[in-house]
Amino acid sequence: MTILVDGLAYASWLFIVALGLTLVFGVLKILNIAHGSFYALGAYAAASFVGWGAALKWAPAFSLVAMLLAAVAVAAIVAPLTERGLLRFFYGRDEVLLVLVTYALFLILEDVTKLVWGTNPYFVSEPYGLFGSVNLGVQTYVGYDFALMFMALVVGAAVWWGLNRTRQGKIVLAVIHSAEIASSMGVNVSRVYMLAFTIGIFLAGLGGAFTSPMISVVPGVSVGVIIVSFAVVIIGGLGSIEGAAVGAIIVGLARSLAVHLAPVAELFSIYIVMAIVLMFRPEGLFQRVQARKI
Amino acid sequence: MRLLLAGVAAFAGLAALGWVAPRWLTYLVTMSAGHGLVSLGIVALMRGGVVPFGQGMVFAIGGYSAALLFNKAGFTDVFGLTLVGGVMATLIAAPFAPLLARYRGIFFAMLTLALSMVTYGLGMKIELLGGSDGFNVGRASVLGWRPPDAQVGYVLYLVTTGVATVMALLARVYFDSTRGLVTLAARDNELRVEYLGGSVRQAMTINFLLAAFCGGVGGALVVLSLGHIEPQFSYWTTSGEFVFVAILAGWQSVAAVFVASTVLEVVRSFSSAYFPNTWQLALGLFLLFVIRFLPRGIGSLWWKR
Numbered sequence: 001m002t003i004l005v006d007g008l009a010y011a012s013w014l015f016i017v018a019l020g021l022t023l024v025f026g027v028l029k030i031l032n033i034a035h036g037s038f039y040a041l042g043a044y045a046a047a048s049f050v051g052w053g054a055a056l057k058w059a060p061a062f063s064l065v066a067m068l069l070a071a072v073a074v075a076a077i078v079a080p081l082t083e084r085g086l087l088r089f090f091y092g093r094d095e096v097l098l099v100l101v102t103y104a105l106f107l108i109l110e111d112v113t114k115l116v117w118g119t120n121p122y123f124v125s126e127p128y129g130l131f132g133s134v135n136l137g138v139q140t141y142v143g144y145d146f147a148l149m150f151m152a153l154v155v156g157a158a159v160w161w162g163l164n165r166t167r168q169g170k171i172v173l174a175v176i177h178s179a180e181i182a183s184s185m186g187v188n189v190s191r192v193y194m195l196a197f198t199i200g201i202f203l204a205g206l207g208g209a210f211t212s213p214m215i216s217v218v219p220g221v222s223v224g225v226i227i228v229s230f231a232v233v234i235i236g237g238l239g240s241i242e243g244a245a246v247g248a249i250i251v252g253l254a255r256s257l258a259v260h261l262a263p264v265a266e267l268f269s270i271y272i273v274m275a276i277v278l279m280f281r282p283e284g285l286f287q288r289v290q291a292r293k294i
Numbered sequence: 295m296r297l298l299l300a301g302v303a304a305f306a307g308l309a310a311l312g313w314v315a316p317r318w319l320t321y322l323v324t325m326s327a328g329h330g331l332v333s334l335g336i337v338a339l340m341r342g343g344v345v346p347f348g349q350g351m352v353f354a355i356g357g358y359s360a361a362l363l364f365n366k367a368g369f370t371d372v373f374g375l376t377l378v379g380g381v382m383a384t385l386i387a388a389p390f391a392p393l394l395a396r397y398r399g400i401f402f403a404m405l406t407l408a409l410s411m412v413t414y415g416l417g418m419k420i421e422l423l424g425g426s427d428g429f430n431v432g433r434a435s436v437l438g439w440r441p442p443d444a445q446v447g448y449v450l451y452l453v454t455t456g457v458a459t460v461m462a463l464l465a466r467v468y469f470d471s472t473r474g475l476v477t478l479a480a481r482d483n484e485l486r487v488e489y490l491g492g493s494v495r496q497a498m499t500i501n502f503l504l505a506a507f508c509g510g511v512g513g514a515l516v517v518l519s520l521g522h523i524e525p526q527f528s529y530w531t532t533s534g535e536f537v538f539v540a541i542l543a544g545w546q547s548v549a550a551v552f553v554a555s556t557v558l559e560v561v562r563s564f565s566s567a568y569f570p571n572t573w574q575l576a577l578g579l580f581l582l583f584v585i586r587f588l589p590r591g592i593g594s595l596w597w598k599r
Binding site: 031033086089090093095096097099100101103104105106107108110111112114115223227230231234238264265268271272274275278279282283 | 345347393396397399400401403404405407408409411412414415416419530531534537538541571572573574575577578579581582585586589
């Protein structure tokens with residue numbers, strides 16, 4: 001039971017972050033290494049916002065709002081700047097080259113984060129106790145973990161609904177299918193790119209903001225997150241929401257199993273799962289096999 | 295013959311430069327040559343249109359093999375250790391090569407990345423490998439001769455640049471050979487190559503093994519000069535730097551790989567000396583600049599074919 005709860009709590013924030021990554025890949029065809037940096041920005045911004053809230057003597061419940069605002073701020077400021085100021089110059093280039101562009105962005109953001117927030121760790125402990133504790137059988141669990149799971153469900157459902165049930169979502173799907181044809185039908189593709197990128201970054205920031213109470217926010221948090229969320233989207237299939245969900249659960253449970261049963265394997269359990277999935281389903285679990293272009 | 299002369303001239307030039315250059319510069323070039331070998335392997339794969347994001351794996355395997363042989367078995371010859379590093383990296387990469395040859399693009403990159411991260415995890419956890427701190431390696435000998443303290447830097451510089459020159463020449467010969475050209479053709483159109491009777495998978499498998507050998511040799515040489523090894527060798531950021539050098543060099547010129555590797559070391563050394571808190575920022579901006587304005591790498595500056 002503990003393994004399951006731990007695994008699902010880990011899977012929850014991971015799903016939110018990976019959803020952003022998969023959305024950005026689906027629309028912009030960019031596998032964004034800097035995604036982890038946006039996660040870190042979200043965590044740092046949350047630390048600052050919650051700190052300001054406490055300084056202004058806000059009620060502790062407002063720290064949740066502060067964390068949400070942190071994610072919004074990261075998305076609203078950094079995403080348009082990155083997409084318009086940098087990425088658009090590289091659209092249409094080789095996928096691997098784009099990975100390298102985002103690698104450069106990752107290097108830059110690492111230092112920018114250090115310049116803004118310094119190198120000392122931040123702790124956002126306030127929101128962690130807000131949901132009390134939950135008794136399941138003989139064990140007691142932190143309520144925040146369950147709140148996180150609930151949030152992941154809501155976010156996943158919202159993104160799915162937004163993509164499949166709204167006019168704007170259908171336009172995004174059309175661009176995913178073929179940016180060229182969508183453009184010839186009168187869709188403003190660069191606007192869709194910016195929208196998708198902003199939402200993707202918002203999700204990364206949201207994941208970062210809401211995990212900040214569970215970790216110490218230090219330089220380098222981005223590095224681990226990137227690779228784990230890569231594993232999730234590769235397992236699930238790039239560009240698939242269901243895939244991100246299943247991938248996150250697989251990775252969360254694999255990690256939690258390793259932590260509880262074989263701590264030695266914690267570091268690479270995730271990559272072994274990813275390698276196994278890739279060997280048998282090279283396109284990921286939820287990706288349709290595509291015809292080869294001649 | 296022209297190639298051989300160019301190689302001899304390059305090595306003679308480097309040897310003379312090392313004799314007069316200050317110690318920090320010879321060390322910097324030694325590191326660049328060792329790292330450049332790993333990127334040379336990436337270029338061999340890039341010519342076929344795939345980019346591995348986990349070459350840190352073979353780099354680390356080469357390094358660990360040489361270091362363990364040195365510390366546990368007392369074998370200290372630099373050439374022998376380098377060869378063992380290359381061979382071990384090739385042997386460990388061999389079971390994965392036919393599998394990886396089926397993958398392209400992002401999937402190839404990610405699968406190699408996964409392998410390198412598993413290696414990293416093993417390096418962190420296995421006690422024999424020294425855990426997260428790694429371990430130190432003593433001073434290597436050269437064909438039975440133990441260089442004195444004052445000369446050891448220059449000797450390792452000569453060995454590393456010498457091995458790098460030989461590997462660079464061999465790489466050029468391979469790139470211009472039939473299989474090398476099949477690789478290049480696969481980059482343009484794989485199906486066409488298959489219809490003409492070439493085997494893309496075979497070419498990719500062999501390229502991966504050659505890249506592993508290059509990486510292992512590079513790892514062994516770097517460890518012997520650095521005197522230390524740690525799991526970080528296999529971390530994805532290390533692999534990222536190797537890809538960075540390969541992209542900076544472009545896939546045409548072999549010499550460009552070593553120029554690019556030196557450029558990276560110089561940028562890294564100077565920016566970490568003068569802007570210790572923002573050297574990654576400087577590196578990132580530099581990388582963006584290269585991708586934007588020299589998309590085919592610095593090799594394209596003199597390679598017009």
